[in-house]
Structure formats: structure tokens, C-alpha cells
Amino acid sequence: MFTLVTVLLGLYGFTASDSSPNWSHRDESAWPGICGVGSQQSPINIKPHMTLSDPHKAHIRGPLVYRGYENVLVSARNTGYKVRWAVVPGTPPPVLSGGPLRGEYSFAEVHFHWLSEHAIDGTKYPLEIHLVHVKSGLTLAQALERPDGVAVIGVLAEVGPPNASPVLDELIPAVPYILKKSGEDSSQFTISISRLFSPKPQEYYTYHGSLTTPPCPEVVTWMVMAHPTVVSHENYKNLTKADLSGINNDRAVQPLRSRVVYRSMSLSSCSSALSPSSIGALATLLTCLTSKMASGVLDGMCRLANWKKKLFGQAPKQCS
DSSP states (O other), X not given: OHHHHHHHHHHTTSSOOSSOOSOOTTOGGGOOTTTTTOSSOSOOEEOGGGOBOOTTOSSOOSOEEEESOSSEEEEEEEOSSOXXXXXXXXXXXXXXXXXXXXXXXXXXXXXXXXXXXXXETTEEOSEEEEEEEEETTOOHHHHTTSTTSEEEEEEEEEEESTTOOOTTTTTGGGHHHHSSOOSSOOOEEXXXXXXXXXXXXXXXXXXXXXOSSTXXXXXXXXXXXSSOEEEEHHHHHHHTTSOSXXXXXXXXXXOXXXXXXXXXXXXXXXXXXXXXXXXXXXXXXXXXXXXXXXHHHHHHHHHHHHHHHHHTTOOOOOOO
16 A cells, blocks of 8 residues: 555655746746645634634544554655655554544655745745655545545644754755755665654644645644644755755645634643744733733622622622
């Protein structure tokens, strides 16, 4: 099954075909498929203060369950529009379940976008890591015909000082193989995919969207991690040496339209503000402070009213 999946992945951009793709990040308006006409396209600009919690677990029914993300056999390739590390066919893939997912999803590959594709409060990060999964038991062709056929974890990444973080260390030995576009995979490497996780892999934003490359089928359950990871400046520089026609490989953010973005964490919108932009962070902070000040004024008025009620022997009401 995994050999068939790998072949089909090449048709839809998860792995490279030998020929050049008939599209380019230079001109998104010319992308084929439903990229320009779909109503649930990705990526999006996530506004933390506008995301919804799910206290009744109607959508997010429990924690994400990660199985087998250590010691995964992969091979690398530069496809001409991204660099990716894919599971070697015939080897057992990691499996993802839980959270907003219904059923299990088999890990297919990890690839990178610079700049990030998703934005937080209008600001993009230097890097975004995509962990791509296909619903277990389905071929990719079948998965692409189902609205829940693909699940992608997006991990935003900041760049720290040289040697500040080992997140990408296991991938760097493959860099010589990915500097130029190739129709062949690199040597095989054993890596721990879990090193690429967010520091808090149970806290994320989730929504329904699409693949971010043509033909942009709207079959993806997205889980964009709420807490960015950090990659060292040295590793970031080595990774982004890969020749992608001299341009960044991020897609522009797409309209949210009527979609709902849920947040998994039981945090207020104030504590889930993550924008690396000082303006975005300040705007969210001001919104939160305004809300908290209003709540404080109302609480104070309630307590004053209760003091008066007690003074005149009346029953106080509960303040919240």
C-alpha cells in the first residue's frame, strides 16, 4: 500500500515527479485545479482572539495521540518547489489520531515552507513545518475524494541564535542532497519526527482547509500548533540554501469566509495570543485588557450592590 501511496503522492505534490510542475509560486493566480475558486482554501490568517474553544468536545473530542514518531526511516528530496523527507516505502509509518480527527492517519512526509504559510494576527514566521498524514486504510487517490482524507500538523518556527536549538539537527546531513532539484531520493536516514513537534503539541488551532499546492483539494484537517518551535540560525541557513527557483515557497493567506477555527487549549484568547509582531501582540493585548477591565468594573459594581443589600438585610446575589 505504501508504494502505491508514494506514487500517488507524486501526482499531488507530496513528493516530486521527474518533470517540472506546471505551476510556480511566482504566479499563484495561474495555479490549476480549484486553487483560485475554492471556498475552503489554505493557508489562513489565524486571529487567536476570534478562535472558539470547544468545552463540550463536539469537535475536539480528546487529546491528539502520537504513535511511532521516533526512529522513522526517511529519504529526502528537493522537488523544485519544496524540500521534503518522506517515509521509506514498506516501512511502518507513525500514526496520528485523536483531537479533531475521526480515525487514524498515517504519516507520509515532512516538508518546509519559508516564509510560513499560516499567519498569526497577520504576521508570518520565518519557517513552517508541515507533517503530512493520509487517512489510514486509504490510498491517496481515495483520500483526495474525501473531506477528511488528509491531516496536516503545521508547526511555526522562529529563528534563534547559532546552535541555539537542535530541532533540525537530524535533517541537516541530508542538505547536500537537497540543494538542487532532483528526480531521485537521497540516501536513507533514521530521524525522530517528534523533535519537530511544537513545545506543547496538545495546544493548537484547527480548521478545515486545503492542500497549499495545486490542485489545492479541500480535504485537509489542519492543526496549526499554538506555540512555535525554535530553529538555530545555522540550521535555518543550511535548510534554506536549497534552490527553489530563488523564491520563497509560501502561499498567500486565503479568505476564511464562513469557516470556524477552533482552539484545543482551555486558554482564554488573551493567553493564546502568539503573534511575533509587536503590533499584532499589542492589539490582542489591548483587546484582552479592555475585556478584563470591563469584567472588573462589573464585578466591582456587583460587590458594591451586595454590600448595600447586606446593609439593608437583603439577600446578596452571586457575582461572577
